[in-house]
Amino acid sequence: MIFQQQCLAGSRPSHLACSRSFSTNARQPAIVRHASSSHSQAELAEPCAATPAASRRQLLGAASLASALLTGPQAALAAAKTPKGFSAFEDVGDGYKFLYPFGWQEVAVDGADVVFKDIVEPLEYISVTITTTEKTDIAEFGTKEEVADTLAKEVLTPPGQEVNILSSEARDLNNRNYFEFEFTAKNPRYTRHALAVVAVANGKFYTLTTGANEKRWGRISDRLKTSIRSFTLLT
Numbered sequence: 001m002i003f004q005q006q007c008l009a010g011s012r013p014s015h016l017a018c019s020r021s022f023s024t025n026a027r028q029p030a031i032v033r034h035a036s037s038s039h040s041q042a043e044l045a046e047p048c049a050a051t052p053a054a055s056r057r058q059l060l061g062a063a064s065l066a067s068a069l070l071t072g073p074q075a076a077l078a079a080a081k082t083p084k085g086f087s088a089f090e091d092v093g094d095g096y097k098f099l100y101p102f103g104w105q106e107v108a109v110d111g112a113d114v115v116f117k118d119i120v121e122p123l124e125y126i127s128v129t130i131t132t133t134e135k136t137d138i139a140e141f142g143t144k145e146e147v148a149d150t151l152a153k154e155v156l157t158p159p160g161q162e163v164n165i166l167s168s169e170a171r172d173l174n175n176r177n178y179f180e181f182e183f184t185a186k187n188p189r190y191t192r193h194a195l196a197v198v199a200v201a202n203g204k205f206y207t208l209t210t211g212a213n214e215k216r217w218g219r220i221s222d223r224l225k226t227s228i229r230s231f232t233l234l235t
Contacts, residue, residue, distance in 0.1 A: 086226065089114065091128075092234070096206060099230040100126045101223045123192055124220060126210040126227055133205040138177050138198055144168040147198060148181035156196060156209055162186040176201060176233055184214065193217040195228045201235055 082088045083099065090097035094113060104116040109127065117125035141147050148168040157163050168181040180197045194211030208231045210224045 083226070085223065086230075087116075089116070090234075094130060094204070095201065095234040096128065096208075097230075097232055097234060098126070098128070098208060099227050100210075101220075101227070121212065121216065123190070124210075124212045124216070126208065126224075129207045129209075131205045132203055133200060134203070135200050135205070138179050138200045138205075139170075140200075144170045144179040144181065147179050148183070148196075151196065151198065151207070152181065152183040152185075152194075156194070156207075157183075157185040158187075160187070173232060178231070180228055190214070193221075195224055197228050197231045199231075199233055201233045206231075206233065 085102055086099040087102050087104070088097065088099055091114065100116045101118070103118070104124075104126070105119050106114065106116050109115045111129060112127045113130050115125060115127040135141060138147065142150075145165075145168050148165050152165055153163045162185070164184045164186075166182040166184065168179065171178045171180065176199060178197055178199045180195070182193075182195050185192045185194065191214035192211050193214045194209060196207060196209045198205070198207050200206070208228065210227055212220045212224065
């Protein structure tokens with residue numbers, strides 16, 4: 001299947017150098033990535049299995065300290081644009097940005113361009129993967145329903161799980177199409193409730209995915225939906 005091959009093709013991502021700027025509001029750090037390289041999309045079967053050693057208290061304390069030390073126009077601008085309870089991430093080189101829940105920590109996951117996860121709840125994370133494509137728009141892969149069904153069942157979920165597509169919708173931003181969809185993936189141990197948004201630009205196929213255990217969906221869903229809707233291509 002051409003669609004599936006283009007979603008999975010590519011090489012392992014290289015390491016990127018990041019520069020981080022924190023807002024004066026300790027609850028709203030912003031991360032801006034300036035390096036540029038090409039990346040591939042890979043399936044996150046068990047996302048972010050490794051648990052960071054730092055405790056939540058240590059993480060929040062470090063962010064607060066960095067925020068207090070940095071001032072100036074850039075910090076003020078980041079604070080003005082980042083909603084309370086979220087952090088902002090922008091990858092200038094690869095051309096995208098999004099919001100993620102404050103307190104989530106960046107971790108390295110093979111095949112992903114960037115991943116942030118809750119350091120307590122293993123299923124709560126947000127990731128972006130990128131692969132090359134000859135298409136110029138996400139709609140060239142099919143309808144939003146077709147794209148959601150293929151990605152949720154064949155790319156974003158490990159084999160053998162029961163996948164149920166709950167909804168799919170399209171949005172247009174700056175003459176660029178985005179497909180968003182919601183689905184659940186059930187295995188014998190738990191049910192994962194997930195959201196994803198996909199888009200195409202400049203020869204790249206972008207996929208942002210986030211989710212949580214179904215048991216915690218009611219607590220976290222609004223924040224995850226905000227993250228999905230915040231995903232924006234810069235070009």
